[in-house]
Amino acid sequence: MHRGSITEPQPEVVLSVDGLTVAYSDTEVVRNASFTVRAGETVAIVGESGSGKSTMTGAILGLLPRTASVSGTITACGTVVTEATERDMRALRGSQLAYVPQDPMSNLNPVLRVGPQVAEAGGVHRSQTRAEARTRAVVALERAGLAEAESRYRQFPHQLSGGMRQRSLIAMGMINDPTLLIADEPTSALDVTVQRVILDNLADLVARSGTSVLLVTHDLGLAAERADRVIVMRGGEIVEQGPSREVLFAPTAAYTRQLIGAAPVGRTAARVPRPVPEDAPVLLALENVGKVYPPRGHGSRRTAAVSAIAGVSLEVRAGQTLAVVGESGSGKSTAANIALKLTEPSSGVVRFDGADVTRLRGPALTAFRRRVQPIFQDPYASLDPMSTVGRIVEEPLRAFRIGDARSREERVRELLDLVGLPSALLERAPSELSGGQRQRVAIARALAPEPELIVCDEPVSALDVLVQATVLDVLQRIQSDLGVAYLFISHDLGVVESIAHDVVVMTGGTVVERGTVGDVFTDPQADYTRALLDAVPGRSLIDELALRGRPADPSS
Incomplete structure (x- = not known):
């Protein structure tokens, strides 16, 4: 008998989206989207910021603002969402339809303990005593992989690490064993090792409960590794969907090829740093540097001294990119702050161009500040929201008294052009820019005083893969043209592979x-x-893709 002659019964459909269009005024942000999620299946929606992913999930959850115009049909867990009342949706959400958001610090109440928040999620749809609610919450936290759940139950969100807070949100989402779980970038802000643990825990949870998962992500490698099927969105439209490996290895849409091309693929990466001459001088040197934070508080509340780093030595040469990698708490940001003289070391020596940085004062310190500039992780927090792009980029020129008003204006325009931004943005506020545009403004600001070394602290971790690729290209082009050196702090090994010469x-x-x-x-x-490398999402698939050769991008 030929294979396929017996038709196997298909699992039931738990989510059906048919011809969904969402518009605000005359602007359509999702257009004619259709797909299904079956029982026990994990489906990933992939796309850059603005592709319509979040609008899609908001429509499924019935949480779009009233100004949204919705057409088409959404059926979730047997309820026609597009026709349901708010009372119907309240009964559905949290019981059969659950949600795990991206940012745990924004989605956990900071003034309430974690355990009662999880217990509340488990008690909305059932009658139970306080003791029963507490027991269920502790079990949910344990199932989500949170160690010492009994003690964590009584802690506040700020007392937990990012990974612990994310596990708490997963516990809230899974406490009622939902039919469908929507996970919106659930691990994007986490280190790869923590990310791997959380995704493994989530996979175990859904396997035991039979829950279906709609995973929203911008990481194609993660999607291909964790999902049965992948949906690719761009500009509000689904441009491709199918089994994960088929989409990764035989994409049909030009945009999918573009996404794959932007993903760091190790040794075959398109970005090859410019070689550093063997006789390039050492710009920055940390020599056996340590940092101990003294005890705080009094009496029974007095904390112990904390050793952040110990015996750290590294060198950055002119024109070189040295990456420092490690998970949260590894000490890499402390090392960066010491290099910037934002934190004083407890021991050891920091030298820049041979001078002891810890002894710099007055004009010598001002000269150091001009020669060493930072680019911080969050482009939303590192730019003055009350200022314009032009003023932000000009600020270092004014601070270091470089040029007059006319020459500074010309320099700002040159810098915007250097980072690939139009001068039309000069009068815009940061709130009017995308994340990638904001980070390029931050790069332009750092370049303004013509530094020799830029300390980049997770400069692309908050960006989508395509925007990330653009910013990395800008950084590499600037290094090639200007010879600037980078101390590049990151937990993303793919990014490090594609831009750095050496790594610590x-x-x-x-x-x-x-x-x-x-x-x-x-x-x-x-x-x-080895553990860090093994934890990179989709690394084996990306490496396999690299060996096969990236799919050609017909738009290039």
């Missing part, structure tokens, strides 16, 4: 491995480095 691996405040990117990433010596 940190954990627990110490350096466990160092070397060229090629040596460290192809033949890691430390167990911790």
Whole structure:
């Protein structure tokens, strides 16, 4: 008998989206979208910011603002969402239809303890005593992979790490064993090792409960690794959908090829840093640097001293990109702040161009500030919301008294052009820009005083893969043209592979491995480095893709 001659019964459809269009006034943000999610299936929606992913999930959850105009049909867990009343949706949400949002700090009440918030999510749709609610919440936290759940139950969100807070949100979403769970970028802000643990825990949870998952992400590698099927969105439209491996290895849409092309793929990455001359001078050197934060508080509330880093040594040469990688708490940001003289070391020496940075005062310190500039992680927080783009980029020129008003205006225009932004943005406020545009403004500001070293602290971690690729290209082009050096702090090993010359691996405040990117990433010596590499989402698939050769982008 031929294969396929027996028709196997298909799992029931738990989510059906048919011809969905969402508009605000005359602007359509989702157009004619159709797809299904079946029982026990994980489906990923992939796309950059503004592609319509979040609007789609808002429509499914019945949480779009009243100004939205919705046409088409959405049926979730047997309820026609597009025809349901708010009372119907309240009965559906949290019981059969659950949601795990992206940012745990914005979605957990900071003045309430974590446990009662989880308990509340579990008690909305059932009658139970306080003791029963507490027991169910502790069990949910344990199932979500939160160690010492009994003690964590009594803690406030700020007392938990980012990974712990995300596990708490997953516990809230899964406490009622929903039929369908919508997870919106549930691990995008987390380190790869924490991300792997959380995704593994989530996979175990849904496998035991039979819950279907709609995973919203901009990470195609993660989607291909974790989802049965992938839906690719761009500009409000679904441009491609199908089984994960088919979409990754045989994409039909030009945009999908573009997404794949933007993903860092290790040694075959398109970005090859410009070689650094062997005789390039050392700009920055940390020599056996340590930082201990003293005890705080009094009496029974007095905390112990905390060693953030110990015995850290590294060198950055002119024109070089040195990456420092490690998970949260590894000490990499402390090392960056010490390099910037924003934090004083407790021990060791920091030298810039041979001078002891800790002893710099007055004009010498001002000269150091001009020669070493920062780019911070969050482009939404690092730009003055009350200022214009032009004023933000001009600020270092005014601070260091460089040029007159006319020459500064010309320099600002040159800088915007250098980072690929039109001068039409000069009078815009940061709130009027996209994340990628904001980060390019931050780069332009850092370049304004013509620094020799830029300390980049997670400069692309908050950006989509395509925007991330654009910003990395800008940084690399600037290095090639101007010879600027970068101390590049990151937890994203794919990004590091594609931009850095050398890499330092940190954990627990110490350096466990160092070397060229090629040596460290192809033949890691430390167990911790191997664990970091193994935890990269979709790494095996991306490596397989690299070996096969990236699909050609017909738009290029």
